[in-house]
Amino acid sequence: MTFLGLSARNAMRNRFRTTLTVFGVAIAVLAFIMLRTVVWAYNIGVESAAPDRIVTRHKVTFVMWLPKRYIDTVRQEPGVKMATWASWFGGKDPKHEQEFFSTLAVDAETYFDVYNDCAVKPAELAAFKENRRGAIVGDAIAKKMNWKVGDRIALKSQIFPGDWEFAISGIYTATRKSVDRSTFLFHWNYLNEGMPSSTKDKIGWIVTKVSDPARTADMSLAIDRKFDDRDTQTLSQSEGAFNAGFLGMFTAVLKAIDIVSIIIMLIMMLILGNTIAMGARERTQEYGALRAIGFLPRHLAVFVLGESFTIGVLGGIVGLALSYPIVQLGMGRFLEENMGSFFPYFRISGGNALLAVALAVGMSLVAAGIPAWSVTRLRVVDALRRVA
Numbered sequence: 600m601t602f603l604g605l606s607a608r609n610a611m612r613n614r615f616r617t618t619l620t621v622f623g624v625a626i627a628v629l630a631f632i633m634l635r636t637v638v639w640a641y642n643i644g645v646e647s648a649a650p651d652r653i654v655t656r657h658k659v660t661f662v663m664w665l666p667k668r669y670i671d672t673v674r675q676e677p678g679v680k681m682a683t684w685a686s687w688f689g690g691k692d693p694k695h696e697q698e699f700f701s702t703l704a705v706d707a708e709t710y711f712d713v714y715n716d717c718a719v720k721p722a723e724l725a726a727f728k729e730n731r732r733g734a735i736v737g738d739a740i741a742k743k744m745n746w747k748v749g750d751r752i753a754l755k756s757q758i759f760p761g762d763w764e765f766a767i768s769g770i771y772t773a774t775r776k777s778v779d780r781s782t783f784l785f786h787w788n789y790l791n792e793g794m795p796s797s798t799k800d801k802i803g804w805i806v807t808k809v810s811d812p813a814r815t816a817d818m819s820l821a822i823d824r825k826f827d828d829r830d831t832q833t834l835s836q837s838e839g840a841f842n843a844g845f846l847g848m849f850t851a852v853l854k855a856i857d858i859v860s861i862i863i864m865l866i867m868m869l870i871l872g873n874t875i876a877m878g879a880r881e882r883t884q885e886y887g888a889l890r891a892i893g894f895l896p897r898h899l900a901v902f903v904l905g906e907s908f909t910i911g912v913l914g915g916i917v918g919l920a921l922s923y924p925i926v927q928l929g930m931g932r933f934l935e936e937n938m939g940s941f942f943p944y945f946r947i948s949g950g951n952a953l954l955a956v957a958l959a960v961g962m963s964l965v966a967a968g969i970p971a972w973s974v975t976r977l978r979v980v981d982a983l984r985r986v987a
Contacts (some may be wrong), residue, residue: 620874624871625918629918645824653831653836654838655805662687665804667802676821683806687758689702690755692755703782704791707727716777723768733765736769736770737771737780746770750766751765765783781936816837904971907970911961
């Protein structure tokens with residue numbers, strides 16, 4: 600039997616304590632993966648944004664209106680392939696008052712040309728365009744709400760009074776990680792017909808698809824200059840910059856989460872170090888006997904490090920196994936369905952999974968450093984005389 604094999608068997612001599620320690624490491628790994636996935640999912644929404652899309656909104660704030668006629672001006676700008684618009688509706692299903700999902704009034708003719716990463720079956724898209732009350736919903740919210748094509752849905756808006764009835768014409772799927780799969784899309788014309796004169800022919804924002812993604816910054820400035828002398832000025836940004844700005848309020852919180860994830864692993868290391876130190880102290884006489892029959896100090900250090908390594912590996916594997924059903928299937932599904940605007944794609948990345956296991960193993964070896972050094976300093980006579 601090898602030194603590492605004997606070390607692994609030593610780890611199981613006190614099975615109850617080892618089991619508790621392994622689960623302690625596993626919980627730390629689970630918490631680390633959960634927190635790191637929150638940060639990763641936030642960043643992936645920005646990193647995966649379409650490089651050739653520009654979002655134009657009111658210069659003062661996102662919630663203020665733009666005149667609909669601005670869309671014609673934007674489309675005339677050189678380098679613009681196509682442009683569409685949308686408005687926030689703020690709708691809720693009265694049958695599911697606690698469920699939140701984005702509801703947008705969009706230009707039915709152009710929206711899915713600009714957002715070509717929302718994949719809709721051609722027949723369903725055609726049916727949507729033909730039906731003034733038609734709606735297309737994301738596959739995540741459709742699954743959650745048990746909606747199917749052909750269902751009739753009534754929504755109430757927190758912004759626009761009245762009863763709004765829709766017929767689901769299609770379901771879209773996302774081909775890009777930055778796309779919210781829990782959005783309810785319907786005809787802007789239908790909304791505009793029911794709006795009072797003060798807000799008629801007003802839109803929330805404009806989305807432009809440009810010919811050259813490398814010129815999005817220049818194109819954004821050029822679009823804004825078109826409206827500098829108008830009553831309503833605009834602010835145009837690349838989709839990535841817009842997403843980052845929209846979620847910017849959470850940046851400090853996410854940095855704090857990142858720090859907490861590291862602190863959790865450090866706490867795990869201290870707990871594991873205490874367990875290894877207890878085991879080494881209990882085996883002092885055994886280590887003295889091993890030294891007496893010819894084992895070298897480095898052999899004893901290998902025993903201690905190997906035992907800690909075994910616990911770290913087991914804890915990392917168990918924590919990783921727990922994280923997929925809890926974080927990805929449970930928490931991830933909940934966030935995609937209820938907070939798709941912030942976390943459109945919530946998955947455990949391979950990098951975070953490997954980092955968690957590597958930290959669990961690496962910190963287990965660091966935690967065993969002092970106990971391993973201590974056993975190499977044992978004198979045979981003192982070790983044989985010591986009572987654990």
